[in-house]
Amino acid sequence: xxxxxxxxxxxxxxxxxxxxxxxxxxxxxxxxxxxxxxxxxxxxxxxxxxxxxxxxxxxxxxxxxxxxxxxxxxxxxxxxxxxxxxxxxxxxxxxxxxxxxxxxxxxxxxxxxxxxxxxxxxxxxxxxxxxxxxxxxxxxxxxxxxxxxxxxxxxxxxxxxxxxxxxxxxxxxxxxxxxxxxxxxxxxxxxxxxxxxxxxxxxxxxxxxxxxxxxxxxxxxxxxxxxxxxxxxxxxxxxxxxxxxxxxxxxxxxxxxxxxxx
Numbered sequence: 001x002x003x004x005x006x007x008x009x010x011x012x013x014x015x016x017x018x019x020x021x022x023x024x025x026x027x028x029x030x031x032x033x034x035x036x037x038x039x040x041x042x043x044x045x046x047x048x049x050x051x052x053x054x055x056x057x058x059x060x061x062x063x064x065x066x067x068x069x070x071x072x073x074x075x076x077x078x079x080x081x082x083x084x085x086x087x088x089x090x091x092x093x094x095x096x097x098x099x100x101x102x103x104x105x106x107x108x109x110x111x112x113x114x115x116x117x118x119x120x121x122x123x124x125x126x127x128x129x130x131x132x133x134x135x136x137x138x139x140x141x142x143x144x145x146x147x148x149x150x151x152x153x154x155x156x157x158x159x160x161x162x163x164x165x166x167x168x169x170x171x172x173x174x175x176x177x178x179x180x181x182x183x184x185x186x187x188x189x190x191x192x193x194x195x196x197x198x199x200x201x202x203x204x205x206x207x208x209x210x211x212x213x214x215x216x217x218x219x220x221x222x223x224x225x226x227x228x229x230x231x232x233x234x235x236x237x238x239x240x241x242x243x244x245x246x247x248x249x250x251x252x253x254x255x256x257x258x259x260x261x262x
Contacts, residue, residue: 095159102164107157201241208234
């Protein structure tokens with residue numbers, strides 16, 4: 001069970017993989033009149049050895065108007081399923097982004113999790129992005145100290161990255177994708193290289209897909225490297241059907257359960 005606890009200890013690793021799957025939904029669903037935009041909800045289940053561990057929900061909708069600019073809001077909810085005594089997770093993440101550029105305005109992490117022999121972790125952190133001055137202000141609820149971090153131009157938080165890929169990117173021609181992503185702890189340079197594969201999906205059966213993969217270092221595993229793989233249907237729907245994490249302590253697989261339009 002120690003192996004199981006290590007595999008799922010990092011909610012943000014799970015989160016990042018879920019956000020990256022939005023890349024695969026960047027095209028129209030020709031069979032259902034699918035148009036990328038606000039009002040979509042993606043539901044996923046993460047499994048280990050065939051046992052459901054986590055449920056995840058990704059919502060994208062219209063946000064408030066700020067200084068005359070319309071905004072989008074992306075929200076992710078991650079909760080444990082059958083971990084019980086060994087792990088409890090109930091984490092929420094919300095990003096507010098510019099509707100034209102998808103650059104982040106604010107990113108909020110609400111962490112509420114605990115595990116056997118690892119204690120409880122509960123906090124709320126807000127990242128306020130200043131694209132004009134290329135910086136971000138990080139504040140934790142209940143703490144007076146604020147952190148100011150300089151960032152390169154056009155840096156995205158994980159959910160703003162999802163919004164940009166889902167709403168803006170055109171992947172009709174396979175090409176390498178590069179982005180700078182800051183999640184409150186580390187600035188990452190993310191790279192993807194697409195490859196074609198035929199796989200069996202949970203809800204669509206056997207189908208042709210394009211796999212996107214990238215290697216990252218994970219702070220929760222002493223900055224050791226791991227790989228994220230995302231498969232999306234090769235047809236005009238571009239549906240994200242599978243995500244796998246090859247972590248230093250093992251592999252976790254996500255399957256798309258369903259998609260909802262509001």
